[in-house]
Amino acid sequence: METKKTSLYQLHQDCNAKFVEFAGYQMPIQYSEGIVEEHKFTRNHSGIFDVSHMGQLFIYGGDELIRDLEKIFPLDLKNLKLNHSKYSFLMDKDAGIHDDLIITKTSEGFLIILNAACKDNDFKILKELLKDKYKMIMDENRSLIAIQGPKSSEILNDVINGVKDLNFMSGNWFTFENQRVYITRSGYTGEDGFEISIVNDFVDKLTRELINKGSKLIGLGARDTLRLEAGLCLYGHDLDKDKTPVEANLKWAISKERISKGDFIGSDIIIKQLNDGVSKIRVGIKPEGRIIAREKTKIFNQSDVHIGEITSGTFGPSVNGPVAMGYVENEFSKKNTKVFLEVRGKKHPASICSLPFYKKSYVKGVN
Amino acid sequence: MSEVKYSKEHEWIKLDGDVATIGITKHATEMLGDIVFAELPEKGSNVEKDGTAGVVESTKAASDVYTPVSGEVVDTNQAIVDDPSKINQDPEDSAWFFKLKIKDPSEMDALMNKDDYDKFAKETSA
Numbered sequence: 001m002e003t004k005k006t007s008l009y010q011l012h013q014d015c016n017a018k019f020v021e022f023a024g025y026q027m028p029i030q031y032s033e034g035i036v037e038e039h040k041f042t043r044n045h046s047g048i049f050d051v052s053h054m055g056q057l058f059i060y061g062g063d064e065l066i067r068d069l070e071k072i073f074p075l076d077l078k079n080l081k082l083n084h085s086k087y088s089f090l091m092d093k094d095a096g097i098h099d100d101l102i103i104t105k106t107s108e109g110f111l112i113i114l115n116a117a118c119k120d121n122d123f124k125i126l127k128e129l130l131k132d133k134y135k136m137i138m139d140e141n142r143s144l145i146a147i148q149g150p151k152s153s154e155i156l157n158d159v160i161n162g163v164k165d166l167n168f169m170s171g172n173w174f175t176f177e178n179q180r181v182y183i184t185r186s187g188y189t190g191e192d193g194f195e196i197s198i199v200n201d202f203v204d205k206l207t208r209e210l211i212n213k214g215s216k217l218i219g220l221g222a223r224d225t226l227r228l229e230a231g232l233c234l235y236g237h238d239l240d241k242d243k244t245p246v247e248a249n250l251k252w253a254i255s256k257e258r259i260s261k262g263d264f265i266g267s268d269i270i271i272k273q274l275n276d277g278v279s280k281i282r283v284g285i286k287p288e289g290r291i292i293a294r295e296k297t298k299i300f301n302q303s304d305v306h307i308g309e310i311t312s313g314t315f316g317p318s319v320n321g322p323v324a325m326g327y328v329e330n331e332f333s334k335k336n337t338k339v340f341l342e343v344r345g346k347k348h349p350a351s352i353c354s355l356p357f358y359k360k361s362y363v364k365g366v367n
Numbered sequence: 368m369s370e371v372k373y374s375k376e377h378e379w380i381k382l383d384g385d386v387a388t389i390g391i392t393k394h395a396t397e398m399l400g401d402i403v404f405a406e407l408p409e410k411g412s413n414v415e416k417d418g419t420a421g422v423v424e425s426t427k428a429a430s431d432v433y434t435p436v437s438g439e440v441v442d443t444n445q446a447i448v449d450d451p452s453k454i455n456q457d458p459e460d461s462a463w464f465f466k467l468k469i470k471d472p473s474e475m476d477a478l479m480n481k482d483d484y485d486k487f488a489k490e491t492s493a
Contacts, residue, residue, distance in 0.1 A: 035426045036401040036452075221400070225426055290448075292404050292424050315403035315426050322404075344422065 006052035007143050007200040011207060015217050022220060023116035025053040030219040038222035039317040042189060043358075046151040047218035048210055052143040055119030056197055057126070060109040060135040069110065072129055073103065074245075074264050076255040080105045085169045085184055087253050089245055090122055095266030095273070096241035097248070098125060100233060104171055104184060109134070111182065113144070113195070115235045129265075143203035147215060148193030148226075155213045156183075156194055159206065163194060176206055189223070190230025190358055228323055229316045231284060231355025237295055238282065238311040238325060246273040247327065249282040280308065281333045284355040285324040285341070291348045292322045293341040299328055300340040300347060307332050310341065316357055323357045324350075371459075372475055373484035374435035376417075379459055382475060387436060390463040391423065391454070394488040400425040402454045407443040407465055414440060414467065416474055421464055423454065436474040438467030 004025045012019070017028035028050065030038060041047055059065060066077050073088045080086060085104040089097045099118035104111045114122045123138055130136070147156055157164040160174045163183055171184030179202050187193035198206055211217065224234070233239045239248055244266070246254075251274065258264060262271050287293055297310040313324030324341075332339065335354050340347040369382040377395035381388045396402065404424035414420045414434045421432035443465045447453050454462045469475075479487060 029427075030400060034401045034455075036403070221427060290404050290451075292429070294429070315424070317403075317426070 006050055007203050008050045008052065008207060011204055012050065012217065017219065023053055025116065027053060028217070028219040030221045031217055035219070035221035035225060036317045038218045039225050041216055042149045042191060042218055042222060042226055043318050044150070046147060046149040046155050046215040048207055048215050049146040049148065049218055049223055051146055053116035054144055055114035055116065055122065056139045056142055056144060057112040057114060057123065058109065058137045058139055059112065065109055065134055068130055070258070071264055074254040074258050074270065075103065076257045077105070082107060083171050085171060085186060090125060091266035092241065093265055095244040095269035097239045097243055097245065098122060098241065100235050100239055102186060117236060141200055142197050143200050144195060144197050145203060145207060146187050146193060146195045147210060148187045148189040148191045150192060151214065152193045155210055155215050158213050159209050177202055188232055189226035190356055225314055225317055228312050228314055229318055229356060229358035231325070231357065234312055244269060244273060246270060247278045247281055277330060279330055280327045281330050282325060282327055283333050284353040284357065285310065285326055285339070285350050286353045287322045287324065287341060287348060287350040290322060291343055293324050293343055293350065298342045299326060300342065301332055302338055319357050325355065328352065370480060372478035372480065374433070374478055375487065376433040378433060378435050380435050380478065385469055386441060387438065387467045387469050388463045389434060389465055389467065391432060391458055393458050396455050396458045398492065399423060399430060400427060402451045405447045405451045405454060407448060408440045410440050410443055412440050414438065432464060434467065435478055436467065436469050437471060438469040440465050441468050442466040
């Protein structure tokens with residue numbers, strides 16, 4: 001299969017991007033300044049991410065759709081306000097995670113943002129679960145960009161007036177060049193920011209305007225170091241079908257109201273795990289010194305017993321040191337527990353720590 | 368001091384008497400991206416031609432550093448361990464990796480000169 005290009009491909013080239021293939025797309029891994037500079041620029045100023053490879057699934061429907069989606073997602077969608085978003089997951093009957101996602105209530109139904117590598121499978125699963133009752137469109141005519149970092153609100157508001165008044169995890173329709181754009185105040189870097197859904201033909205123009213106002217394009221490399229410092233999961237690494245949301249330490253994203261009813265896919269396992277506990281759980285791991293423990297690194301306890309594995313690990317430019325997360329047996333998951341990481345045949349000391357590594361600065365409410 | 372030679376694994380080597388200084392090339396650092404971790408061989412240890420003699424890591428991945436000649440490690444550059452970004456800044460001079468007391472000067476013969484290396488680097492990265 002030929003690799004796909006996003007509508008920003010030319011702009012990426014103009015900005016000297018190095019490309020990698022990611023989920024069937026040619027995506028920029030970094031630009032000329034490199035991952036560390038791009039990471040810091042996002043934390044200190046504002047960075048733009050092309051996330052057009054992600055799925056933008058619009059599902060159209062009313063109250064019946066809400067009831068049907070509540071059988072799928074562990075969310076209180078009935079009481080979710082118009083234009084508000086929630087982080088959630090698509091699970092199988094054993095509560096294994098097919099994908100993690102952001103779902104937003106729109107005036108016509110719901111918009112679900114899906115991971116690029118999972119979106120086609122998600123579409124199939126949802127279509128089957130919803131029994132073809134609703135119009136579902138995976139919109140290939142729209143691009144998606146994220147603008148993240150402390151200066152982003154000011155920069156985006158200069159181009160699209162009014163966005164600075166959005167609250168965290170809420171969105172609305174705005175206008176750019178007479179085009180309707182849907183903007184939510186959200187992101188995946190641990191910084192304040194926005195995600196902008198815009199028709200393909202206008203994304204290049206919008207992005208160039210944001211660059212002119214002082215933002216910069218940032219590649220997938222820095223996106224990974226930013227999200228890891230923020231303690232956020234990457235599907236296919238920290239989350240997969242062999243892990244449940246409770247094991248992934250994401251129970252905050254499951255509605256208590258819905259748990260009490262227990263009528264969604266995977267709810268039996270979720271309720272059991274919430275009551276009885278889990279045998280493995282996702283934790284933050286801070287290596288001592290500078291050693292970097294990457295995905296699949298084995299974790300040992302102080303008695304040299306294998307107790308888990310790293311699922312994401314890199315160097316955190318803002319932390320200025322190595323950062324990692326992984327799954328360990330529950331009894332070793334307490335903060336400050338000493339563990340050892342096997343890197344290139346040697347065991348290196350590390351400790352379990354709380355997440356995030358880098359403190360978030362989301363704007364909670366401006367109104 | 369002799370001419371600087373280069374290996375296919377993108378190391379440079381400069382011989383001064385029987386002591387060789389070894390580091391990685393500018394081209395290598397450009398391919399790796401920002402280097403955030405460096406591990407060097409132990410002083411006093413012996414390394415064999417084409418064997419691993421260290422590790423560098425970027426934010427993305429780890430890569431082995433090889434030695435183009437055999438010898439005993441007589442010195443290592445702690446400055447690049449303490450601040451690996453120095454490797455990106457000055458790879459072919461102050462950010463050297465280790466010094467070897469070499470065993471067999473003829474091992475230098477098979478290595479490339481600057482022109483040949485530049486050509487090799489261009490071809491292999493195209």
